[in-house]
Amino acid sequence: MADDKADMLARARAAQATRATKTKKVKASTTDTVKKAGIICGVALIAGTALLYVSPPKSFYDSEVNQMSLIDQVNQNAKIWRAASQPAFEGWTVGDVRDLGTVSWKSPDAQWHLCPGMGDPEYPEKFDVREKWPDCFPDTVYNQGNCSASYSIAAVSSVANRFCINDPVNYKNLALSPQNSVSCDSVNDGCNGGGMDTVWSFLEQDGVVSEMCMPYKGWDVDCENKCAEEEPLKLSGKCIAQGEEAVKKEVFNNGPVTVPIKITDELLVYKSGIFQPTRTALALTEPKRKQMKKVGVVKIMGWGTEDDTKYWLIENSWGKDWGENGFARIAAVESEDQMDQPTLTVDFTFAGYPSNLRDMRQEQQDEFDDINLEDDGLDDLNFDDDVMDDDVVDDDVPEEEM
Numbered sequence: 001m002a003d004d005k006a007d008m009l010a011r012a013r014a015a016q017a018t019r020a021t022k023t024k025k026v027k028a029s030t031t032d033t034v035k036k037a038g039i040i041c042g043v044a045l046i047a048g049t050a051l052l053y054v055s056p057p058k059s060f061y062d063s064e065v066n067q068m069s070l071i072d073q074v075n076q077n078a079k080i081w082r083a084a085s086q087p088a089f090e091g092w093t094v095g096d097v098r099d100l101g102t103v104s105w106k107s108p109d110a111q112w113h114l115c116p117g118m119g120d121p122e123y124p125e126k127f128d129v130r131e132k133w134p135d136c137f138p139d140t141v142y143n144q145g146n147c148s149a150s151y152s153i154a155a156v157s158s159v160a161n162r163f164c165i166n167d168p169v170n171y172k173n174l175a176l177s178p179q180n181s182v183s184c185d186s187v188n189d190g191c192n193g194g195g196m197d198t199v200w201s202f203l204e205q206d207g208v209v210s211e212m213c214m215p216y217k218g219w220d221v222d223c224e225n226k227c228a229e230e231e232p233l234k235l236s237g238k239c240i241a242q243g244e245e246a247v248k249k250e251v252f253n254n255g256p257v258t259v260p261i262k263i264t265d266e267l268l269v270y271k272s273g274i275f276q277p278t279r280t281a282l283a284l285t286e287p288k289r290k291q292m293k294k295v296g297v298v299k300i301m302g303w304g305t306e307d308d309t310k311y312w313l314i315e316n317s318w319g320k321d322w323g324e325n326g327f328a329r330i331a332a333v334e335s336e337d338q339m340d341q342p343t344l345t346v347d348f349t350f351a352g353y354p355s356n357l358r359d360m361r362q363e364q365q366d367e368f369d370d371i372n373l374e375d376d377g378l379d380d381l382n383f384d385d386d387v388m389d390d391d392v393v394d395d396d397v398p399e400e401e402m
Contacts, residue, residue: 060282061095065268074266074278080309080331081273087321088143089268097268098284101148101193103260103295110197115239115246115351119253126304127248128313129161129256136164136255138173141326143319147191147218150296152181153317154258155199155350156208158299162255163233163354171356175211176233177226183214184223191219196260196297196350200238203352207232237353244332247346248303256299257349261314261330263294267343270323274311276331277343300349301327312344 063070066085074083089097130137142153160176181188185202188194208214214226241250241257250257261267264281284294302313310332320326333342 060265061093061098063094065089065092065094065097065265070265071269073280074269077278077280078266078273078276080307081275082271083266083269084271086269086271086318088318094265094268094284096146097263098294099287100146100294101189101191102286102292103148103151103193103196103297104292105260106188106195106198110201112197113237113239115241115250117246117249117253119249121249123248123252126302127252128302128304129251130301132252133161133165133168133255135168135172136161136174138175140175141315141320142178142216142317144317145218147182148193149178149182149191149216149218150298150317151188151194151196151199152178152185153216154297154299154315155196155203155352156181157315158256158258159203159208159233159235159352159354162352163356165255166354166356176208177211177214177216178208179216179218179221180208180214180223180226180232182216182218183221183225196258200235200350200352204235204238207234209233234355235352236355236357239351239353241349241351242347244346247300247349250349250351251300251302254351254353256301256315257351258297259300259314259344259346259349260295261298261316261344262342263296264343270328272324274306274309274329274331275343276309276333298344300346303332304329312346314344 066089068085071083071085074081142157144150144153156176156178160171160174163176164171164174181199181202182190182194184206185194185199187198187202209226209230209232213230214221241247247257263284264277265284266277266281267275286292286294296317298314298316300312301315304311304313306329311329312332314328314330316322316326316328318326330343
């Protein structure tokens with residue numbers, strides 16, 4: 001009997017030990033599952049947020065640009081800038097802006113040169129071209145309207161500025177015609193958009209007449225509408241300035257340069273301060289190529305620092321009611337965080353040398369260094385390479401359904 005009891009006790013203890021082992025395994029498995037689920041959820045949340053920034057929801061494009069919920073959200077969360085309704089976009093939806101023609105880098109294989117950096121090698125900590133050359137910047141700011149012409153407006157107006165800078169007596173407050181470029185340049189697509197790079201070839205080869213000779217109207221202006229009595233003004237050269245130091249030297253010595261700017265819903269309602277998108281900003285994308293961010297082109301007019309925040313001073317083409325009388329201060333952000341990418345990057349800025357540049361002697365022209373766009377960092381542009389356009393867009397690809 002005693003043996004039977006001992007045997008039963010031994011079996012009971014063995015069963016208890018087995019159950020305990022199973023319980024530990026179940027607990028360990030449950031803990032691992034919870035950990036894995038937590039990791040997966042965390043990754044999904046991060047990925048979802050990133051995807052929201054890259055690819056906005058369909059309803060996003062149906063919303064009004066001047067929606068008060070966005071403006072209130074910005075004014076609650078943005079620390080160094082303010083938002084407000086913008087007359088330039090009154091009655092517009094975000095989709096209306098999205099559907100404007102594409103501005104891109106059209107010819108990545110074209111040969112460019114680095115700007116030679118002529119003039120004073122030093123530059124101040126704060127600078128505004130309008131203060132250095134007050135006779136060369138008319139108190140006007142273009143409003144491109146529903147014509148995607150920022151690529152032309154920025155380039156042509158910067159050329160006009162530089163003609164005056166080199167000869168303020170004969171070219172005081174000169175205004176040249178972006179419409180001339182929009183209507184007559186067959187390489188670009190007029191109001192349907194164009195190349196931030198290819199527009200410079202037109203300015204170099206054909207040139208443009210004055211704004212008075214061919215006023216800016218946007219759509220439906222034939223090339224023949226320009227007056228015949230004026231001789232177009234041309235460039236004697238074009239170049240690219242790379243990086244903060246090179247850009248500042250170029251602007252300080254020679255005048256404005258042009259640069260691509262990434263368009264977000266928040267930028268559309270910018271009113272004042274130093275613009276830096278909040279974490280919930282949504283970037284607009286092109287209708288047929290959702291991986292391609294929508295950009296415009298603006299002029300860099302100077303720079304500065306306020307409350308320890310560095311900024312670039314830019315002139316936009318959304319009219320004088322937008323921003324600070326048509327201008328904006330854009331935070332000069334340097335970040336590798338995909339959620340904190342800069343609104344504009346100065347890795348590639350464009351400059352034109354007017355034909356009246358007195359100091360552009362042959363020996364100085366020879367100082368231009370060749371630049372290989374692919375080898376020298378074009379692929380590293382902080383627009384996810386989206387400013388580039390291989391000019392091959394399949395027209396059969398259906399537009400995004402809204």
